[in-house]
Amino acid sequence: MWTGAPASSGFGVDWRSDDLAPSPFPSSWFPRTDGTDRRHLLARSADLLPSSAALPMEEAKAAQDREHKFLSIAVEEAYRAVDCGHGRPFGAVVVRNDEVVVSCHNMVVMNTDATAHAEVTAIREACKKLGKIDLSDCEMYASCEPCPMCFGAVRLSRIKRLVYGATAEAAIAMGSCYQNANLEIKRADGDGALLAEQLFDNTKGKFQMY
Structure with a gap:
């Protein structure tokens, strides 16, 4: 359980895996017009949490x-x-055994892809290079605190450690694109929902879980 602030060694902030805890995201990642704070919803689906272990001076x-x-x-x-x-000023590096696997940057403009953030691009390229989707033996270093999408991608790829430099607030201050979402989300009514749920029963055992 997270019992304190994220561990910082002066240059970046270090998040590690542990139990459920308060969200690592600033409220600015989840702006709400109704005044509610939705950060905990994503936090409870992820477990990259701060390490509070203090290191001796030389090790630190x-x-x-x-x-x-x-x-x-x-x-x-x-x-x-x-x-x-190619895109906005964001970069990310995937490291394994102290060796750089890939280093990537934001490719949103170049790829005409709203999801081609630096972290997502780095995860995609690392998976291709290593030939696997489980990056649990890897770390990520990001120039800026990841957005919710990128944090989710880090979680899904099972990266064991995430270190970032600049804060989300710094990105927002320079005009980054984290804004209120004009998006309606609802569950389908009637047979539409049933048809979609039957998909899981009909494909069970036919694909490999990851």
């Missing part, structure tokens, strides 16, 4: 240097996204 310095190394690559990717006209 070594950990900080390591984070600086990989976050610097993520920041370079973020610059590249803008310089190349």
